[in-house]
Amino acid sequence: MTSTGHAGFLIEANGATILCDPWVYPAYYASWFPFPDNSGLDWKALGDCDYLYVSHLHHDHWDPRNLAENVNKNATVLLPDFPVPDLRRELERLGFHEFVETRDSVKHRIAAPQGDLDIAIVALRAPADGPLGDSALIVSDGETVLFNMNDSRPVDLDVVPREFGRVDVLMVQYSGAIWYPMVYDMPKRAKDAFARQKRQRQMDRCRQYIEQVDPGWVIPSAGPPCFLDDELRHLNDIHNDPTNIFPDQMVFLGEMRAHGLNNGLLMIPGSTAILAGNDLRSLQHPLPDDEVERIFTTGKADYIEAYAQRQAAVIAAEKAGWEPAEGESLLEPLRRKFEPIMNLSPLVCDGVGYPVLLRLGTEDIVVDFPKRIVREPISDEKFRYELEIDASLVRTALRDNEPDWVNCIFLSTRFTARRVGGYNEYLYTFFKCLTEERIAYAEGYYAESHDDSATITFGDWEIQRRCPHLKADLGTFGIVEGDRLTCNLHGWEWDLPTGRCLTSPGHELRACRREP
Template identity: 65%
Template sequence: MRITSVGHAGFHIQTEAGSVLCDPWVNPAYFASWFPFPDNTGLDWDTLGNVDYLYVSHLHKDHFDPGTLTNHVNKDATVLLPDYPVPDLERELRALGFTKFFATQNSVKHTVCGPKGDLDIMIIALRAPADGPIGDSGLVVSDGETVCFDMNDARPVEMDPMLEAFGKVDIHLLQYSGAIWYPMVYDIPAGTKRNFGKQKRQRGMDRCRSYIDHVGATWVVPSAGPPVFLDPALRDLNDVAPRASDDNGNIFPDQIVFLEQMRIHGNDGGLLMIPGSTVDVRGEKATLTHPVPDAEIEQIFTDKAAYIEAMAQRMAPVIEAEKARWAPAEGEPLLGPLRAKFEPIMAQSDLICDGIGYPVGLVMGDETVVLDFPNRIVREPEAGEGKYRYGFRIAPELVRTVLRDDEPDWVNTIFLSTRFEAWRVGGYNEFLYTFFKCLTDERIAYADGWFAEAHDDIASIEVGGYEIQRRCPHLKADLTKFGVVDGSNLTCNLHGWQWDLETGRCRTSQGHELRSKGLV
């Protein structure tokens, strides 16, 4: 099996039984905020796109790139389709001209039979509303000699079926870095923001190491991030701090940082791959080659600021062209279009609206609109209403653009762009961000129903002197694998949520109490 990095979460997997292109991303994403790092525009995309199979893990725009898929990927390729509850991914791919689909069942081993031979595959599909835009997934590919697990940025709750079906995993490709807007966009003191960033940075790498330990692959490729921010307004989001800095609050550590984390914790199986790097894997044996000399690769990371500046100059026309497609900042008041967009969704989502539980402010230039979730209406501010418990300050041209384009997911457009500011009083509100990614009848019906189902808290485990429910109250992760206890504090490393073991109170968000009691 030959695996070629094509940048970010993208890989080209070549076997004697056929080739698979995974998550090819080239064009800027999220209002031209994100670019692949290092630069992958110089790859031969027509050759890479002439494949037998295509796998797109989910609809986030750093995985689903319509321009690259349209212009470079063979439309006769068979799409390996995750088992999602809402068929948005299949619809989008059909709209781009793909017609051949192999529909998988979640965490079931399949054999795909092609003219060149047979491949064994499995797609682990995450189906919770918090997973990507209604879904995220990882792909397992086996050619009979080598097993590759491309986890990209999915966070599987249960991997035992994969390990039982395929046995030893030889190479594991997975995310280790940040892909979120927290805490950078929040209106909080700089020191507090740095401390939150340090925690987020380390939790992300700890979570990745937990997955690596559980899968037990011989070789590990840190991938699926970080992006690079080339717009001058966002340049300070890039991690260009000295490697030895212990005070780094940046949530976007690069591959070199994580490979050092692996070595510190006793794992020397990490492989550094940049776009064009190839690893030939035969069972547990691997041979790595790069498209440029090692000294050039080292310079990318040791002189990162200079690399980013040169890349920014090359991509400046691309950024300007993307900005030219945005809607004008001026126009009719936004209250009417937002009311038409949000109120029908509010009317269908009692559980989610009640879970949000308070009015949310949207400040868009000179106009403020209130999303009044308790009353299921969008309205103007009331006299003396003051600052809202949760609010967003967003440039009106971004809001007008997503409304013009009828975007079903503000998380996958505005929020991941980091081109906004936010504030909140109290913990993270999962229901609020779920609402913003479910702006269609189909999505909101699924999400509201999902939250309505009772979480599995029947089974119990003993940790750190406490008896607690085995499944995380957030997204049902197995706390025997992801739970970390520090005194009376429990952290689930899958998403970094925390609980007070004395009371069961969730420290991260409201409404996710943990069943817990002391054993003494």
């Protein structure tokens, strides 16, 4: 297997090649770049593959320009079992025409010259999973089992031991891939506290996956992004800052060792590992070991500075393609975009529950979810949620008819958020689902009742087994401290005496104290 950067790998087994998540061009309005730099790889050679796997449509995994320019269109696509066919449509638009339509968590056999390969794709299909879908890939050549989780968070991993046995190599996300709390307008002390908590929880979650899967080797992957624009450079974790949510691979390998996990492997773009079962035959980097180490330690600041200079023209060209900030009022364009979606989504709108203020340069616009309208603010109106976004990005998203503002504007971190109270999942679900097909699926998902029939015991508490958020097994991901339950899959919290969700309204938990 060869690392192509971020969550990307070229897997070679039994004479066949599988290219996974080949991302090289900047994502999210030129905010995210792969770290370390992978632009110098031979992408034509990497793209001459037999199979292509794109885990989901986030642009640090889905790179349409790279796919169009460099990847063999006769490659067979291993397609996750997603609820809406957006990924297949986008691939067909680029010229891909051969597909293996997998079923969620079901083993499939694919052809290879020296003996067929077994694969399975674990498809995550909740509204909070990527742009209505995220996935993980399992590959076996009969001797070695690879489990590429990229940045998915499976809640049920039974398919792995049942169908494949022990995992030899686990590729797993450990670093931040979100805007929280970095973009929030709050006092520095509070932001640092939330970021410290976020950083540790995401690494704790990764370690829980490692302990659950119990692989022979672990490769930290799917992060961190590298921020090269001058406006965003402060987001890089240069000095192992405990209040930064974007730790790098070397930091997480240290975290593993601190918890007695000594089976981590560092791979950078161009690193190649040869494995036979659990036997690591070789690991070779494209640079001498001391140069690789400097990228993550004493030379990291200089490395990012040089990287930024190489990409300066790319960032400038991207910005030149944005719509001008000034222009006609955005009120009517946003009405045409949002109001039809709001009228199709009563559960999502009621879940948001409040009007949301958009500060778009010199213009303020209200997305009034309770009334299902877009309007101007009322004098002295107060808001629970505010989003301040450069009007040029909104105009560009409208011009491009973007179906998912989370996957362009919000992940860019080029905005500021303010809120009173907890995170509102429904608000960001709305911005992910700006098509009739997407919002219909989200409505249907929320209409289904979560299964809370099974019960587990934590000390003095009896609690429903399945998390009300995304049905994770709280026996695996739940932690009880006093009267508070935390699900480490996404860091959501509940007050046990009341069952109230402390993270987002509308996700009550069934819990009661055990009889003495």
